Amino acid sequence: QRTQVVIVGAGPAGLVLGNMLRAAGIDCVIVERQARAYVEQRGRAGFLAPASVRVLEEHGLASGLLAKGQSHGTCAFRGEHGQFELNYGELGQRQVLTVYPQQFLVTDLIAEFLGRGGDIRFGTTVTGMHGIDGDSPSVDCLGPDEDTYRLTGEYVAGCDGQRGAALRALPAGAATSFRRHHGVTWLALLAQAPPSMEAVTYAVHERGFAGHMARTATVTRFYLQVPRGEDPEAWTDARVWEELRTRMRTEEFGPLREGPILERTTVDLNSAVSVPMRYGRLFLAGDAASLISPSAAKGANLAVMTARTLAAALTDALVGGDERGLAGYSEACLPRIWHAQEFSHWMINLLHGPVGDGEDAVFLRRLQHARLMSLRDMRSHQDHFAENYVGI
Numbered sequence: 001q002r003t004q005v006v007i008v009g010a011g012p013a014g015l016v017l018g019n020m021l022r023a024a025g026i027d028c029v030i031v032e033r034q035a036r037a038y039v040e041q042r043g044r045a046g047f048l049a050p051a052s053v054r055v056l057e058e059h060g061l062a063s064g065l066l067a068k069g070q071s072h073g074t075c076a077f078r079g080e081h082g083q084f085e086l087n088y089g090e091l092g093q094r095q096v097l098t099v100y101p102q103q104f105l106v107t108d109l110i111a112e113f114l115g116r117g118g119d120i121r122f123g124t125t126v127t128g129m130h131g132i133d134g135d136s137p138s139v140d141c142l143g144p145d146e147d148t149y150r151l152t153g154e155y156v157a158g159c160d161g162q163r164g165a166a167l168r169a170l171p172a173g174a175a176t177s178f179r180r181h182h183g184v185t186w187l188a189l190l191a192q193a194p195p196s197m198e199a200v201t202y203a204v205h206e207r208g209f210a211g212h213m214a215r216t217a218t219v220t221r222f223y224l225q226v227p228r229g230e231d232p233e234a235w236t237d238a239r240v241w242e243e244l245r246t247r248m249r250t251e252e253f254g255p256l257r258e259g260p261i262l263e264r265t266t267v268d269l270n271s272a273v274s275v276p277m278r279y280g281r282l283f284l285a286g287d288a289a290s291l292i293s294p295s296a297a298k299g300a301n302l303a304v305m306t307a308r309t310l311a312a313a314l315t316d317a318l319v320g321g322d323e324r325g326l327a328g329y330s331e332a333c334l335p336r337i338w339h340a341q342e343f344s345h346w347m348i349n350l351l352h353g354p355v356g357d358g359e360d361a362v363f364l365r366r367l368q369h370a371r372l373m374s375l376r377d378m379r380s381h382q383d384h385f386a387e388n389y390v391g392i
């Protein structure tokens with residue numbers, strides 16, 4: 001089977017890319033390992049930057065998010081210092097974030113892609129890639145009925161995350177993967193409960209970080225820092241709420257709105273950047289190109305940014321015969337990726353002090369406190385934070 005662009009992965013990156021290519025009249029096939037119902041329910045990101053919203057809007061992909069997304073312009077920091085709020089919508093570039101759960105965006109993007117005559121193969125795993133350094137790269141597909149076939153294109157887009165087929169297909173030495181394990185693990189929770197407060201709230205506590213983020217009127221995301229290797233099932237509902245109450249200092253700041261925990265998974269905070277983001281006719285976008293820890297909520301936004309840049313470059317090449325955009329794809333994306341990585345890393349240090357009573361741990365927790373106080377008290381620091389928090 002032949003197409004012009006084979007896209008591996010129907011997450012935000014693959015679906016944004018597929019939609020933009022279809023709008024330019026380019027043939028493409030999206031191959032997705034999971035079933036449609038699964039990807040349409042997979043709760044992950046929620047916060048979209050203004051730049052992402054603008055890109056989606058310009059390409060006719062934002063009707064759901066404009067109708068149902070909610071604007072957020074405030075975040076709060078709690079700790080032994082008390083609580084302070086940063087009204088980032090009034091600081092820096094005076095921009096707000098839009099909360100729209102990733103699974104809703106993915107659902108919209110799938111419907112739109114199919115409406116544009118797109119071809120998605122759900123339940124189909126890419127098991128290998130061939131000839132990616134030649135003119136007609138191809139991928140091996142294993143379909144839902146154990147059927148196998150080969151799909152050949154002019155280009156392949158690897159939008160299949162860090163554990164996908166694209167990164168595995170890179171020959172040794174084709175790209176350098178710069179990696180960092182931040183040594184922090186989060187228990188990521190979705191609770192059947194309305195948000196307890198309007199602001200995204202980051203709680204710094206000697207027992208570890210806790211976070212609160214609105215998702216919808218009835219579902220809220222919480223995070224708890226836990227030791228690496230922790231079994232999420234060991235966190236019963238009662239234990240989760242007790243720990244959240246402690247770290248969120250509810251005695252001081254008022255109760256949380258509690259409800260059943262719908263989902264509990266652990267996320268190790270890791271970063272990875274592939275340089276370059278291509279090999280031959282295989283191009284990486286989204287998490288496949290750059291994994292970023294969820295501490296600053298940049299992952300889905302980088303997926304939109306890289307997919308949009310790749311879509312423009314592929315369109316120039318396939319419609320106009322101009323390959324300059326493809327040649328400059330990595331250079332166009334990497335500075336923004338590193339900028340986001342830097343801010344995300346700074347957020348990790350802001351939110352997590354080392355746990356324990358060792359001399360180093362105590363000293364680093366004092367530095368963490370000083371950093372928070374600087375954010376509370378210095379307008380220039382607040383402006384810098386706001387620009388980076390909403391920017392990409």
Ligand code: RFL
Pocket residue numbers: 008009010011012013014031032033034039044045046047048102124125126127159160161163164165188267285286287288294296297298299300301302303
């Ligand atoms: P995705 O969404 O992981 O999609 C990749 C798709 O590829 C498929 N796949 C394959 N298909 C065929 N053959 C194979 N061999 C395949 N291997 C994999 C997978 O099934 C999957 O459907 O990657 P994409 O498109 O690059 O999008 C990236 C984002 O999903 C990710 O960066 C964000 O979710 C990160 N993130 C957040 N980002 C934000 O911008 N704001 C947030 O608030 C935010 N919160 C989060 C997050 C990530 C989290 N987790 C689970 C790590 C919160 C959490 C808890």
